[in-house]
Amino acid sequence: MTARRKAAGILTLGIAPLALAGLTAAPAVAHGSLTDPVSRVSACYAEGPENPQSAACKAAVAAGGTQALYDWNGVNIANAAGKHRDLIPDGKLCSAANDKFKGLDLPRADWPASKMSAGKHTFTFRATAPHKGFFELYMTKPGYDASKPLAWSDLESKPFARAADPTLTNGSYVFDGTIPQRSGRHLVYTIWQRSDSPEAFYACSDVTFGGESKKEGGVDAQSAKTPTAPSDDAIAKGAAKSSVEHNGHGDDDANTGAKVKTAAPAGEGQASGGTGQATTGGDTPAVNPAAGEEVLAETGGSSSTTYLAIGGAAVLAAGAAALFTSQRRRATATGRRGN
Template sequence: MTARRKATGIALAGLAPLALTLLTASPAVAHGSMSDPVSRVLACYAEGPESPKSAACKAAVQAGGTQAFYDWNGVRDGNAGGKSKEKIPDGKLCSAGDAAFKGLDLPRADWPATKMQAGNHTFRYRATAPHRGSFELYLTKAGYDPAKPLKWSDLESKPFAKVTDPKLVNGSYVFDGKVPARSGRHLIYSIWQRSDSPEAFYTCSDVVFGKDSGKAGGTSTAPAASAPTEGQIAAGADKSSMDMSAHGHQGGTAAGHGVALRSAEAGKPAPAGGGTAAHPDGNAAHADGATKPLAGGAAPAGGQRLAETGGDGSTAPLAIGGAAVLALGAGVLFTTTRRRAARLRG
């Protein structure tokens, strides 16, 4: 075997573990959930996944465990591609068809709910990672029965509110919509479809117009839903399976994204749901890493829109950086081995 071939073999053998680490260390990402009106997953997280107070949240934890609520910002489909109604089956809208969140699909009339009235309303979506895209909000039809599994046909065929690239205000997307008239208990379903990726996020928010017909334990009115405080969000970050590491939003471009690799994730198999070890969300173009909640709800410098910091441009720098490391290592090993062979021949 020539010195050159030997050097190449050594380089490849030595760099394979490094390449595997780079490919498997990229964590799952977290993005957000509706906070006004409060989504089911966020309301139950606010109650405390280990000891929820409401009967509905207790049942949800019993059905699917506590982890889903620490992962409150990850109800998603990485390959939705604008086809949510085709991909998510009836009865599984609130979980987006993800078994990890199956507790959210429980048909009950006593989920914690937000008081709602017809007319103009300002909606807030607590964001932990920004992306270009649009929000669509659907309201259940008159006659909706919350004690039955939620179906697409229970929702109005067209969204009552739709907005593209809303602004960031105190750590949340904020946008207005005109809510149709209803009475009693209903549900607002949101779809956040990214425009820089097939990925989409979903929420179910239970709302009450006028008198609440939902009962807790058959005797008392179901509790009001509350969003978690910034302190609660920060306290539960370490228990989330989503990476909540720092995420830059400088200058409103993809270049502002900070990519965080969690070494403890290295060597883990690819998760279910169409993802890969490098990109667990099922989207190869999505390498922005996840984010910690913005401390204190602070807006990024300059107040730029979240949507202006899409993650579509971050994969290339990561790939180039990884390639550079591999090339440098290979070059050093090749040069060292070649010089050693030359000395032996001399």
């Protein structure tokens, strides 16, 4: 074997593992949203991002584009660590202060709304990637006006439902809670704070209660379209579109994400409403699993890194193959001339 052929062989063997490493470096896909009662972003995605049916979802697309709906399971803050009130200003709760999802913050009284009643209810949160963590659900206070921007002061100070590491059934977390008495249109605000990471996810679900109805912004509080959650087929079909921008994992653009308004003192990171989540001896949310706990679907890095790795690996592999072929042809030609 000539020195040139040996070099080509070594190069090919050296690049192949790099290519495989690049191809397996992709982070997990995005994580989920509340589907019972269905969240705004899930309801609009189920209507069809390119051609939504309800006036509110059409307005959301006009404000923020269709990509936000394809990424229905990625309304998140990567480094929330329980500091939800510090990171998310009034008027931006539904988008988690992410500019891409700004259409979800539109103050409207005609968002698709799920019918609810006071008492025990089983909630479902569709998880496209499961994680250990805590769910907290907050209800708007009596007198809530959907035609005005949603503020933290519109929510009750304590969650009416809370669940730690609930059961994952058929791709959804399922847990129970007791819904308080309400009348007319209201909103359920969901926070899913991971305990294996500082990342948190958020969802706004519009709901209507029976009883006295009132006009809000000229719209009957009970008259909005009843929403449906995304079907399995719709989720599967939309996954490819979601991965186009950022592999379906939140938003890699630091300019569109939430910013810390005030620095939280050490050890005082709290959930909205002052309720500690995933605590480890205090009110600071745990960002590492306890000893012996299994870390599920750990994520990290940016999708741009992933695509660069995959693309670079593919280019290297292709180059190695071309070089190997070229050297083989040269060796064959040399052998023929020698004969």
